Amino acid sequence: MTGGGEPNRAAITISIMLATIMQGVDNTIANVALPHIQGSLSASQDQVAWVLTSYIVAAAIMMPLAGWMAGRFGIKYIFLASVAGFTVASALCGSAESLTQLVIYRIMQGLCGASLVPLSQSVLFQINPPERHGQAMAVWGIGVMLGPILGPALGGWLTDQYSWRWVFYINLPVGILAGLGIMAFIRDTRRVHGEPFDFVGFLALSIAVGALQLMLDRGELKDWFHSVEICLEATVAALSFYLFTVHTATATDRSFINRDLLRNPNFCSGTLLMFVIGGILSGSNALLPTMLQSLMQIPVMTSGLLMMPRGFGTMASMFLVGRLINRVGERRLILFGLAVTATSLWQMTGFSLGMGTWLVVTSGFLQGFGLGCTFVPLNTLALSNLPRSIMTQGTAIRSLMRNLGGSVGISVLEALLAENTQVVHSRLVENVRPDNPLMHAPFAALPFSMANPTGIAALNALVTRQATMVAYIDDYALMMLSVVFVCMPLLLLVRRPKPAPAAPAAAE
Numbered sequence: 277m278t279g280g281g282e283p284n285r286a287a288i289t290i291s292i293m294l295a296t297i298m299q300g301v302d303n304t305i306a307n308v309a310l311p312h313i314q315g316s317l318s319a320s321q322d323q324v325a326w327v328l329t330s331y332i333v334a335a336a337i338m339m340p341l342a343g344w345m346a347g348r349f350g351i352k353y354i355f356l357a358s359v360a361g362f363t364v365a366s367a368l369c370g371s372a373e374s375l376t377q378l379v380i381y382r383i384m385q386g387l388c389g390a391s392l393v394p395l396s397q398s399v400l401f402q403i404n405p406p407e408r409h410g411q412a413m414a415v416w417g418i419g420v421m422l423g424p425i426l427g428p429a430l431g432g433w434l435t436d437q438y439s440w441r442w443v444f445y446i447n448l449p450v451g452i453l454a455g456l457g458i459m460a461f462i463r464d465t466r467r468v469h470g471e472p473f474d475f476v477g478f479l480a481l482s483i484a485v486g487a488l489q490l491m492l493d494r495g496e497l498k499d500w501f502h503s504v505e506i507c508l509e510a511t512v513a514a515l516s517f518y519l520f521t522v523h524t525a526t527a528t529d530r531s532f533i534n535r536d537l538l539r540n541p542n543f544c545s546g547t548l549l550m551f552v553i554g555g556i557l558s559g560s561n562a563l564l565p566t567m568l569q570s571l572m573q574i575p576v577m578t579s580g581l582l583m584m585p586r587g588f589g590t591m592a593s594m595f596l597v598g599r600l601i602n603r604v605g606e607r608r609l610i611l612f613g614l615a616v617t618a619t620s621l622w623q624m625t626g627f628s629l630g631m632g633t634w635l636v637v638t639s640g641f642l643q644g645f646g647l648g649c650t651f652v653p654l655n656t657l658a659l660s661n662l663p664r665s666i667m668t669q670g671t672a673i674r675s676l677m678r679n680l681g682g683s684v685g686i687s688v689l690e691a692l693l694a695e696n697t698q699v700v701h702s703r704l705v706e707n708v709r710p711d712n713p714l715m716h717a718p719f720a721a722l723p724f725s726m727a728n729p730t731g732i733a734a735l736n737a738l739v740t741r742q743a744t745m746v747a748y749i750d751d752y753a754l755m756m757l758s759v760v761f762v763c764m765p766l767l768l769l770v771r772r773p774k775p776a777p778a779a780p781a782a783a784e
Contacts, residue, residue, distance in 0.1 A: 432580020
C-alpha cells in the first residue's frame with residue numbers, strides 16, 4: 277500500500293474505522309449491562325466483574341504480539357483474522373449460558389481485539405501521503421472517541437429493548453462489513469521485514485499477569501490466602517515475574533522490554549502514572565452502572581445515558597489540550613487534569629441513596645475532562661525523548677500497563693466493595709435489635725418491624741443497601757487518595773524533555 281496513489285482510500289478508511297469503532301464501543305458497552313448479566317447468569321457482583329477484567333487482561337497480553345505478527349504475516353491477514361475472530365467471539369458471548377463460558381469467550385474477544393486499534397492506525401498512515409496524516413489521525417481520533425460516548429447509551433438501549441445478549445450480537449453486522457471491506461480493498465503486504473521477538477519474556481510476563489489476575493479476581497471468593505488455589509496462583513505469579521525480571525536483565529539479544537526504556541525516567545514514571553490512571557478510569561466505569569441500577573433503581577437505559585457525559589468530557593479536553601499544550605506545558609496540564617479528576621472523585625464520595633442524577637452527570641463530565649487532560653501530555657512527556665528504534669515498543673508497553681492498571685483496579689475495587697459491604701453491614705445491624713425502641717412503632721413504620729419475618733427482611737434489605745452505598749463511597753475515596761498521594765508525587769519525577777541540540781556546522 278502506497279500513500280500517494282491508493283485507489284481505494286475511502287473504502288479502506290470506512291472498513292478500518294468500522295473495526296475501530298466496534299472495538300471502542302465494546303470497551304464500554306458491556307459495563308451498563310453488568311447487573312442484567314449478573315442476574316441472568318446467577319453471579320455475585322465481584323464475579324460478574326470477570327466479564328470486564330478477562331477482556332482487558334487478554335487484550336493487554338496480546339497487544340505487544342500484534343505488531344510482530346503484522347510484520348511477520350502482513351497487516352491485511354492479521355487485521356482480517358482479528359476482525360473475524362472478534363466477530364465470532366462476540367457471537368459466542370451473546371450465546372453464553374454460564375459465567376464460565378462468557379469469561380472464556382470474552383478472553384477470545386480480548387485476544388482478537390487487541391490489534392484492531394494499532395493496526396488501524398498503521399493502515400491509515402500507509403494509505404495516506406504524509407501531508408494527509410493529520411487529517412487521517414483526526415478521523416481516527418473521532419472513531420476512537422465514539423466508543424466511550426456511544427457505548428453506554430447503546431448498551432443501555434439494547435439491554436432495555438432486547439436483552440444483554442444484544443450488547444454482543446450488535447458486533448456481528450459491523451464485523452462482517454469491516455471484514456469484507458478489509459478482504460476486498462486492503463492489499464497484501466506479507467513481504468515485510470519481521471523483527472525478532474522475545475517469546476521467553478513474553479511467555480513469562482503473560483503467565484505472571486494471568487496468575488496475578490486470577491488471584492485478584494478469585495481472592496474474595498476463596499478467602500484469599502486461606503485457600504490453596506490463591507496461594508498457588510500467587511506463587512506462580514511471583515516466580516514468573518522473577519523469571520521475567522532476570523531474563524530482561526541478562527538477555528544478550530533482544531528482550532521483551534528494551535533495557536533502554538527502563539533507563540528513561542520519564543518513560544518509567546509516566547508508565548506508572550498511566551497504570552494508576554487506567555485503574556481509576558476502568559474502576560469507576562465498572563462501579564457506577566451497577567450502583568445506579570442496583571442501589572438507586574435507575575433503569576438501564578437511563579444509567580447508560582448518565583455514563584455518556586464522561587465521553588463528552590474527554591472529547592472536550594482533547595480539543596483544549598491540543599491548543600494549550602505548547603503554551604502551558606505538559607506537566608501543568610497533567611497536574612490540572614489530576615486535580616480535576618480528584619475533584620470529581622471527591623464529588624462521588626458525596627453520593628447517597630436519595631441524591632438526584634445531576635451529581636452523577638457533573639462528576640462524570642469532570643472525571644472524563646480531567647483524565648482527558650492527562651492522556652495527551654503524559655504520552656508526550658513519556659515518549660517524546662525515546663529513540664525511534666524503541667518508540668514502537670515503548671508505545672506497546674504503555675498500552676499494556678494501562679490495560680493492566682484497568683484490570684487490577686477493577687478487581688481490587690470489586691473485592692473491597694464486597695468486603696466493606698459485609699463489614700459495614702455487621703456494624704449497622706448492631707443497633708437493629710428488639711430492645712432498641714427506635715425499631716418499634718411509632719419510629720419504625722411498616723413494612724419495617726421486629727415482630728414478624730417480613731418486617732425483619734425489610735429492615736435487613738434497608739441495612740444492606742446502606743452498607744453497600746457506604747462501600748461504594750469507600751471505593752471512590754480510595755481512588756481519590758490514589759490520585760492525590762500516588763499520581764501527583766509521581767509527576768515530580770517527570771521532566772520536560774530537553775530540545776535536541778543543534779547539529780554542528782560542517783568543517784570548512
